[in-house]
Amino acid sequence: MTHNPVLRVMAKLMIPFILLFALYVQFHGDFGPGGGFQAGVIFGAGLILYGLVFGVETALKVFSPTILRIGIAVGVLLYATVGLAGIALNGKYLNYNVLAHDPVHGQHLGILLVELGVFITVASVMMTIFFAFAGRKS
Amino acid sequence: MAEFVDFILLGFLAVVALAMTRLRNLFAVAMLSGIYSLLSAVLFVVLDAVDVAFTEAAVGAGITTVLMIGTLALTGTEEKISGRHTMIPLLIVLFTGAALIYGTLDMPAFEDPQAPVHQHVAPKYLRDTPIETGVPNVVTAVLASYRGYDTLGETTVIFTAGLGVIILLGLGQRKPGGTA
Amino acid sequence: MWAFGLYNYWIVIVLMMAGFYMVIAHGNLVKKIIGLNVFQTSVFILYISMGKVGGGTAPIISEGFTRYSNPLPHVLILTAIVVGVATAALGLALAVRIKEAYGTIEEDEIVKADTLS
Numbered sequence: 001m002t003h004n005p006v007l008r009v010m011a012k013l014m015i016p017f018i019l020l021f022a023l024y025v026q027f028h029g030d031f032g033p034g035g036g037f038q039a040g041v042i043f044g045a046g047l048i049l050y051g052l053v054f055g056v057e058t059a060l061k062v063f064s065p066t067i068l069r070i071g072i073a074v075g076v077l078l079y080a081t082v083g084l085a086g087i088a089l090n091g092k093y094l095n096y097n098v099l100a101h102d103p104v105h106g107q108h109l110g111i112l113l114v115e116l117g118v119f120i121t122v123a124s125v126m127m128t129i130f131f132a133f134a135g136r137k138s
Numbered sequence: 139m140a141e142f143v144d145f146i147l148l149g150f151l152a153v154v155a156l157a158m159t160r161l162r163n164l165f166a167v168a169m170l171s172g173i174y175s176l177l178s179a180v181l182f183v184v185l186d187a188v189d190v191a192f193t194e195a196a197v198g199a200g201i202t203t204v205l206m207i208g209t210l211a212l213t214g215t216e217e218k219i220s221g222r223h224t225m226i227p228l229l230i231v232l233f234t235g236a237a238l239i240y241g242t243l244d245m246p247a248f249e250d251p252q253a254p255v256h257q258h259v260a261p262k263y264l265r266d267t268p269i270e271t272g273v274p275n276v277v278t279a280v281l282a283s284y285r286g287y288d289t290l291g292e293t294t295v296i297f298t299a300g301l302g303v304i305i306l307l308g309l310g311q312r313k314p315g316g317t318a
Numbered sequence: 319m320w321a322f323g324l325y326n327y328w329i330v331i332v333l334m335m336a337g338f339y340m341v342i343a344h345g346n347l348v349k350k351i352i353g354l355n356v357f358q359t360s361v362f363i364l365y366i367s368m369g370k371v372g373g374g375t376a377p378i379i380s381e382g383f384t385r386y387s388n389p390l391p392h393v394l395i396l397t398a399i400v401v402g403v404a405t406a407a408l409g410l411a412l413a414v415r416i417k418e419a420y421g422t423i424e425e426d427e428i429v430k431a432d433t434l435s
Contacts (some may be wrong), residue, residue, distance in 0.1 A: 178362065
């Protein structure tokens with residue numbers, strides 16, 4: 001597949017928009033359909049497309065195995081840390097009301113950070129799974 | 139109109155699922171499972187679950203199908219005809235299905251607003267979410283805030299599954315063609 | 319109304335049994351995992367069907383709408399889908415390793431190879 005010019009050109013055109021759309025889904029998730037799970041999967045799918053068309057080795061140069069491994073852990077840790085921040089600010093675990101002066105702002109901040117954690121983990125895991133399977137082939 | 143679309147889509151789903159049980163070419167089965175996921179994503183839109191439809195379309199029709207085909211490239215695409223009996227599994231399946239259909243007879247009708255599932259916490263979430271969190275998308279609010287513990291657990295499951303795949307298959311360490 | 323009141327649930331059971339049959343009647347491990355996926359999706363449809371309210375709309379609060387479908391099943395299933403693909407990938411990874419170790423993913427042949435050794 002790596003030598004098909006139609007696929008290469010179309011993938012080059014589409015991948016930036018797929019990644020941008022993933023970020024839109026991520027940060028617009030409070031107001032419309034979307035959130036960390038969907039955005040992570042779409043972001044992962046965009047880079048999986050890159051890996052399919054340009055080869056897994058090229059894709060692994062963009063997101064190296066080390067970055068992916070760190071990403072998998074950082075997402076969960078970010079989620080858990082937001083919970084601990086609630087305790088540190090005299091609240092309860094995963095209660096976002098205390099994160100800002102105003103409970104509603106605190107909820108906004110908490111949801112944003114938690115969804116970001118979900119996004120990082122889901123996107124990294126999806127890419128990892130694909131690269132692990134595809135890297136086995138050659 | 140929505141009921142009609144629902145009716146047709148569910149019929150398609152049943153046909154696709156039954157075709158998948160019959161086919162022996164695993165490549166065709168993987169493609170049908172992609173179609174199955176896409177159909178269920180459309181069905182979720184009809185049933186008002188836009189967030190779920192979004193996820194199912196990206197995961198089921200996209201990533202799962204790619205993974206299935208990636209696996210088939212490594213394991214072979216033709217299922218062998220095994221000498222095992224098919225009558226006993228068929229009887230078990232028919233019996234279980236009949237028991238489950240008998241169980242559904244007590245369920246509230248589809249779309250019934252008075253069903254018990256709509257009476258407990260759902261009205262509270264729908265009423266309080268805009269006031270307490272200022273987030274209009276109730277699904278996001280419940281996912282990340284009210285049910286934050288659940289989602290933390292789910293994220294940990296995904297983390298663990300990712301680790302498991304790295305342990306089983308390795309990632310970027312082995313030389314190509316090398317075995318374990 | 320009543321004639322189709324339980325139609326969704328009946329189709330869900332048909333899908334569920336199709337998946338169940340794939341798991342118990344086939345010896346191929348990848349086919350078994352696909353069967354589990356079919357089963358899983360049927361459960362998703364069961365939950366989402368229960369959450370639907372007649373005349374309701376998607377649970378995104380906005381002016382001009384008062385009746386929304388139940389958001390709770392949506393939350394449960396949303397996370398379940400992503401967890402489902404992660405666990406399916408784990409199962410497929412195991413199938414790949416079994417293929418490398420035994421040279422086959424047919425259950426009968428694996429059992430035979432185990433009893434011979």
